[in-house]
Amino acid sequence: MTSIVVEDLRKEFRVYAHRAGGLGALRSLVSRDVRLVRAVDGLCFSIEAGELVGYLGPNGAGKSTTIKMLTGILVPTSGTVTVNGRVPWRERLAHVARIGAVFGQRNTLWWDLPVIESFDLLRHIYHIPPERYRENVRQFTELLGLEEFLRTPVRSLSLGQLMRSNLAAALLHDPEILFLDEPTIGLDVVAKERIRNFVRQINRERGTTVVLTTHDLSDVGKLCERVLMIDHGRLLFDGQLSELQQRFGGERELVVDFAEEYEEPAVEGARIVAREGPRVTYRFGQGEVGALEIIGRLSARYRLLDLSVREPEIEATVRRIYEERLLDRRA
C-alpha cells in the first residue's frame, strides 16, 4: 500500500529584490525586481507504508519545503501530493490527525506545563482513547527514559530531554506517518542513539512510515535502507543506501591479517595505506578491480589469516556526490 505519492511537485517562490538607497526604496514602490526561486522542481517519488526513508540534501536543497508540502503547511505551485489518499492542504484536519511531526530544536509542547500534562492535552486534542493513551505513555516513557522528567515543566528540559518528549508526543495518537526534520541535531551521542533506537523500534513494531530529513549521515546509515537525495529542488537519487555507496562510495578499505610479516605485500589494483606488523590496510577504488579480485591476487601470493572489507563513511560518499556533482544531471 502506497503511503505517500508525489508527482511532478513544484514550488516556486517569488523573491522581491531590495534596491539599495533612498531612491531605490522609492522606485520599489512603483516596480520591483522579482526573482523566481524554484525550491522544488518536479519531484516524483512514492513511499510505501512502513518504509523508513532518509531524505538527504545539502542546505537549501528543498528538503524543508518538501516536508512542509507533505505535512500540509505549504501549498505547492503545481503537481500532486497524496498522503494516505488525501491531499494534505485540502483536508488539513483529517490529514494532520493521522501524522506526527518532530522538528529538530523546535518544540511543540506547552512551555509552562509538565511534560505529562502536555501529553494529556494532546490526548484531548487528538481524541486518543484512554487505554491507548495509557499504553503509549507507558511504552514511550520506558523506551525513551522519560520517567525522570515527566513532571518537569517543558521549559526546564535540556535539549535531549526536549527532543525525546517531542518525539513521544508526536506518536501518542498512533499516526501512520512520522515526519522527522533533523531530530538529532545538537544532541550528544547517547541521546542520538536513544532516539535512533526508538525510531527503529517504532517503525518495526508498529509499521509506522518514517520520513527522516537529516544532515547527520550516521542517522541515515543506522536507520535507513532507502534514501532520496535532493539538490536544487530535484531528485538526484532514489534507491538503496548500499547502492549509493557502491556507485559513489569512492575507495574501500581492505584490512588483511597475514600469517607472517611480509616485506612488501604489494598487489595490483590496490595501494597500501597502513601497516601494523602482520596487519596491512589497502585502499582500492570502486569500479576498477573488485574486492574479490584483489583478495584472489593476494591469496595467490601470500598466506592470509583473516581479512575484512570496510565501506567508506557515508559522509565521505555524500560529500563526493555534492562536491563533484556526480549526480548532477543539469549539465
Add this chain to the structure above:
Amino acid sequence: MGALRLYWTLVSVRLHGQMQYRLPFLLDITATFLGSFVDFVALAGVFSRFRSVGGWSLGEVALLYGLAEIPFALKELSLCGYDYDFFAPLVRQGQLDQMLLRPLSLPMQLVAAEFPLRRLGRLSQAVLVFALGLHLTPIAWSAAKLLYLPIVGLSALAFFAAIDITGSTACFWTVERLEVFSLFSYGGAAMLSFPMHIYHVWLRRFFTFVVPAALVVYYPALFLLDKPDPFGLPRLLSFLAPLAGLGTLAAACAFWRFGVRHYQSTGT
C-alpha cells in the same frame, strides 16, 4: 459540545498559569483597573467644568462610554489570540506552522491560546462607569430596549473583533506593525465614548457608513436615551447594530481566510 469543552480545556491551562501567583495577579488587575479609570476621570473632569457636552449630561456620556468600553474589554479578554502583539510574533517565529500541524481549526487554537485575566481590570472599570451612567440618567425602559441592549453589546463585540482580525491578517503580508489598526481599535473605542456630533462631519460619515463604529454604539445609544439624531438621519440607523457587527465580522473572517491561503502559498 465537544468544541466548547476543548476550548475550556485549553484555556484553563492559561488561566491556571496566570493565577498561580496570587499577589502579582491581584496587583495586575488593580493596576489595569486604575489605568482605565484615569480615562474616565479625565472625562468627568470635563463635566465638572461644563454642565453638559453638546447636549449630553455626564450620566449620558457615562452610558455611552460603557456601551463602547464593555464590549471592547470583553473582546480584549476573550479574543487576545487575534491581538496584533500576540499574533505577529507567532507568525514570525513559526509557531503558526505548529498550529497548522494540529487537528484543530486555527481560530479555535488562537482564541484558546490566551485569556489575560488582568484585563478584567478594564472590564470592571467599564461596568462601573456604565452603572454610574444608569444611576445618573433616567431611561424610559421598554421591553424593546431591554431586549436590544445585549444585542447591541454583542454587535459591538463583533465589530471590535473584526478590527483585530483584520489587523492580524495583515501580518501575513507585512512584518511592519500597521499602526492604523491600533488607531481603529483603541482609537475607535475612545472616540465612541463621546457623542458623535462633536466630531467633524467627514469623520462622522466615515465611522457611520464605511467603518460602522457609530452604528454599534452611538446610534443604539440614541435609541436608549430617546435622543433625536442631531443630523436628522433616520431612526432606523439605531437598529442596524447587529447588521453592522456581523457584517464587519463576516468581512474580516473572509479576509482572514484569504490571508491564511496566501500564507500557505508563500510560506514565511
